[in-house]
Amino acid sequence: MTQSLRTALVFGGYAAKTVVYCLLGLLVIGTAIGSFRQDTPSQKSVFIKLVEQPFGQVILGIVIIGMGCYVLWRLTQAFFNTDDLGTSAKDIVMRIFYVVSAIIYGFGTYLAIKVFTGARSEGGGQSNSEQMSSTLMQETWGLWAIGLVGGLIIAFSFIQFKHAVKADFMDKFDLHKMSAKARSAANKVGRFGFFARGIIYIMVGSFFVHAALTANPQQAGGLQEALGTIMQQSYGQFALMFVGAGLFTFGLFCALESRYHKT
Template sequence: MTTLSSLSSHIPSTQPQWVKRFAKFGLAAKGVVYCLVGILAFMAAFEIGGRSERNLNKQGIFRFILEQPFGQILLALVAIGLVCYALWRLTQAFLDNENKGTDAKGIGRRVGYAFSGLVYGFLAYGSFRMVLGSQASQGGDTRQTLVRELLQKPFGQWLVGLIGLSIIGVGLYQIYRALSGKYLKNVQTSSIKTELKEMIIRSGKLGYIARGVVWGIIGYLFIKAAMAANASEAGGSSHAFAFLEKSSYGSYLLGAVAVGLFCYGVFMFVRARYEVINTSN
């Protein structure tokens, strides 16, 4: 049976500097995206500059970058960074340079790396299309399309519900990483200046909690779509922000999550600078 390990034996060994540079550039690009998500979500929460939470998905962020001076160049750099991030995650999955192994836990982590690599690869593809002038990404929410397709299958509602539970699980894991301190596992905190260390550690914790909250809401929306057999109930980050905005004290809740996502973006820059990138396999 084909396994991740057998696949990795057919892939050439990576050069350490290649892996490190791609990882660091990719983390920095991810930091840019999340900082912008946080800023724009905060503006939407308090109606600053006429911003709305409706377009606060990744494609909306790419469109925002494109509208800035030298937007095509800036978006191209972000897209290249996302490609680097995707390749780094795929390298972790197939070359196992994190030494996760081939037991159930290790395979689970490596499948997670592969999924992350594919997601960011698609994001990079979409951003490159926007750089080249394509606006095809405006054609609807891909999650709703997925749910609509699944609901037409046998046991479709159950499948959508299981996906929702899985997404909530990812969100809870993000919060667990924050509260347990595991998000600092590979970060050389001893190299961070003492006067900045506490602030950076807190920003990372807040960032992972905020990201977990968003994942949890997205999962809840999937479950809601499954129960109602209505694909329009599902959605991504922009729908999660809209859900927060409509709740009691919605502006403050969305504002708090926005600050957390900005902190997550900042922590990606910290990871790019201080994370130990494993390159052995």
């Protein structure tokens, strides 16, 4: 893969994540303070909100291309070892997570394409997580698979918390090209953003584990269910604002990644 192609994939992917996370953060904050009359935000609602804006179809199309670039970049990292990872258990797990990340964002790209082609309603019935759990439970190994998915998501949440504490995500930046202010900004928004993502992922992983333990697919949940659960707690409005602010700042972190990420 040429250097120019790698740079294009990185820039397009992280630029798309900037749009998605910033808009998601604003929708979550808006829901918390009651300024938006809508259900708890989901990934699909972000795409619906985008397409409703002036030139929204064009904007969403660009986001879809960017998300596709990010999926390709993650797969490139996993299968072409662009980060020069070794054969240690830690490095192998990291490459597996690149594949998992590609799958997650591939599903998000699929949702965006559905909205782009006209599926604008949030709809009712089972959530995507519940549908997946219901399908898996029809297999003899389904409960184990659901539990494994939940365990992997929880493990991924701890990686997010580790990033928030250690700020080791700074290793991904070409620090020589960054000013002192840019490095400081990346450190701050990265810590806050990864912490917020850790909260979401540990809740989603717990939903899947609970679904496996109870053999009840309705216990599975994704982003929308996690945000709804937060809102139902004591001081849930403030907690939801905190998470929304964290998701927004993660979008800002992605903007810095699109500009300064090592390729």
